[in-house]
Amino acid sequence: MSAYELQIGLYNALERDSEPTLSADFINQEYSISTARLENALFYLRENVKGIYDNPTQVADPSDDTAFPFITLSDGTTSPWDTDTERGDDATVVVHVWSRASHSLESKQIQGAIYNVLHRGTISITGSVFVGCDYLSQTVQRDPDGITRHGVQEFRIVYEEA
Numbered sequence: 001m002s003a004y005e006l007q008i009g010l011y012n013a014l015e016r017d018s019e020p021t022l023s024a025d026f027i028n029q030e031y032s033i034s035t036a037r038l039e040n041a042l043f044y045l046r047e048n049v050k051g052i053y054d055n056p057t058q059v060a061d062p063s064d065d066t067a068f069p070f071i072t073l074s075d076g077t078t079s080p081w082d083t084d085t086e087r088g089d090d091a092t093v094v095v096h097v098w099s100r101a102s103h104s105l106e107s108k109q110i111q112g113a114i115y116n117v118l119h120r121g122t123i124s125i126t127g128s129v130f131v132g133c134d135y136l137s138q139t140v141q142r143d144p145d146g147i148t149r150h151g152v153q154e155f156r157i158v159y160e161e162a
Contacts (some may be wrong), residue, residue, distance in 0.1 A: 009125040010095075012123065012124055013117055013118060013121060013122070014117055038121070040113075041113040044109070044110075045071075045110070045113050045117070049110060050069060050070045051067070051070045051071070052071045052072075053070060053072050054072065056070060056072060056098075062145070068099055071097055071098070071110070071114070074093065074095075075093075076093035079091075086161070087160065088128075088131070088158065091156070092154055093154070093157060095118075096151065096153075097151035097152075098143075098150060099151070103149075107140045108140055119133065119134060119155070120132070123157065129160050129161070130157075130159050131159055132158050133155055133158075135154075135155055136153075136155060137154045138151070140152075
């Protein structure tokens with residue numbers, strides 16, 4: 001199980017039924033959405049976030065706000081929790097929210113939607129059995145450019161080998 005497969009699982013969880021914003025084949029899959037909280041969170045993300053990226057394209061004009069708000073996923077860290085009979089990993093992943101709103105409300109609303117999708121949610125990870133996903137921490141701060149709001153969330157994901 002690689003960090004790449006875990007990241008694909010995160011993209012899948014956040015991009016359910018959305019328009020493709022990544023050049024990968026895992027975006028346009030059908031999902032069953034079981035709760036109103038999850039439906040509302042996914043609707044909010046589809047309507048209000050311009051994209052979810054691993055490495056967003058840098059715009060030529062730094063004052064161009066058309067690409068905002070967007071989400072990026074960091075690689076995070078993984079630690080094995082193998083036993084004599086099972087193999088698995090405990091991963092910490094970092095989700096970044098980038099906003100050009102003049103206040104932190106937009107970033108916090110997007111973070112709330114991400115929380116509703118990932119915390120205690122289900123993530124499909126190729127070649128692994130998903131055990132659980134829990135929220136760890138969240139911050140929002142003004143970026144050094146003085147314009148951009150940067151939200152950071154951490155989630156713990158536990159999975160075992162299939």
